[in-house]
Amino acid sequence: MANRRPIRTTSHTRRGVLTAGLAAGLAMAAPGVARAVRFDPEQDDPDFHPVTFEVPAPTGRKALGTTAVHLIDQSRPDPSMPSGRRELMISIWYPASVVGSAPFAKYMPARTAKEVDNTWTGEYGLALPPGSFDFAGTETHSRVDAPMQPMRHPVVLFSPGYQYSRFVNTAQVEELASRGYVVVTMDHTHETPVEFPGGRFLPGVPASQLPDPVFTRKAVETRTADARFVLDQLELIAAGQNPGAEGNDLPPGMAAGLDLRRVGMFGFSLGGYATANTLLEDRRISAGLDLDGTLQDDLAKGPLGEVARKGLDQPFLLFGSDTTQRTDPDQENYDKSWASFWEAQRGWKLNLRLAGAKQKAFTDYQFVFDQLFREIYGDDPIITSVMTALVGKADPARSVLAQREYLVAFFDQTLRRRPGLLLRGDSPKYPEIRFAR
Secondary structure, eight states: OBOOOOOOOOOOOHHHHHHHHHHHHHHHHSTTSOOOOOOOTTOOOSOOOOBOOOOOOOOSSOEEEEEEEEEEEEEEEOTTSTTSEEEEEEEEEEEESOOTTOOEEESSOHHHHHHHHHHHHSTTSOSSOTTOBOTTTOEEEEEETOOBOSSOEEEEEEEOOTTOOTTTTHHHHHHHHHTTOEEEEEOOTTTSOEEOGGGOEEOOSOTTOOOOHHHHHHHHHHHHHHHHHHHHHHHHHHTTOOOOTTOOOOOTTHHHHEEEEEEEEEEETHHHHHHHHHHHHOTTOOEEEEESOOSBSSTTTOOBOHHHHHOOSSOEEEEEOSSSOBOOTTSTTBOHHHHHHHHHOOSOEEEEEETTBOGGGGSTHHHHHHHHHHHHHTTOTHHHHHHHHHHBSSOHHHHHHHHHHHHHHHHHHHHSOOOOGGGTSOOTTOTTEEEOO
16 A cells, blocks of 8 residues: 655654644634644654545446546636636546456546645645655556446436545545446636646646635536536537547547436535536536535525535435535534525435534545554554544544445435335445434
């Protein structure tokens, strides 16, 4: 798992640095409250080195492929871009037919990986030296540009969290692809970090910048427009055209493999808000799922998003953590937007809760943090405290498994018309998933 190129740094004792990590973890949960603690030059106890990660293997039977596509929206001006128009990067993850000798895709491209590592190890990150997270050296389970399996697959769009890369929910994305879905992940340029072909890179919003209601409203509108534009481009691909800006060949079989009669969308945090808003504006998307994202422009002050006030006709699943998104006003962390949406929703609805979890447990960071801390610090018991501060008490392996199963169950029911028992009530197989409503 580890690539043991030494990182030159100074350090505290093992426990001292972990305690600093705990403080930094709390700061990441509430940005601006605290900053990471600097290292003491007295001794070199922790085994600092770049750590690669093992992405949990998907459980489906399909081999996987992935490809990246650079898109330019000619209808939206953006003077800061070389084209003068809005530019996006997407990744398409899909069931592959024959994989041959194509290489496995890296978890992130190099420049994006460096930026994300800097975010988590820098001034507002964890108490770790730069270079600790080797995302560029980590492999996924998907082969680059492998031919798509020759059959039509339902399509699911994904929008990441505020400031988050499109790659940090790869475990969920690969699971859906292994179960027969085409998943299209989007970076939202100028907000999330994005790397374009040729090495051009835009870092997105600084880690220190907290979203205000005006920013959130604009971001949701931009993300909604991005998702609708991406869906337009997928229709071009299905028609045999290639909308990629560079004109590179798409993987064989892709045009015939997209079933755009069955389209869903999900998102994490702000991406969940954008998902609901996109369904409100675009009926081509048949079902949506929100991973722990409020549906208002400010959690404390509002205002409620239009979708929270109006609800949807399409099926929608609210999937919350243990610390946010409550629909009961008598509970801590009550979220008025989820309560309002629940009352207004006309289509099928469900509200699930991941017991013991914090918001970041809905991303790959739940297993990334666990693997990194154990690789560097061994089995120090305080790791449990640090993990609890960052992602909650849910066991990472169990959390990944449960989230995957409920994501698949939801899209199987709504896009494939395959209702399952998981969405009918609490399951003894997954006791960490609670039915809130």
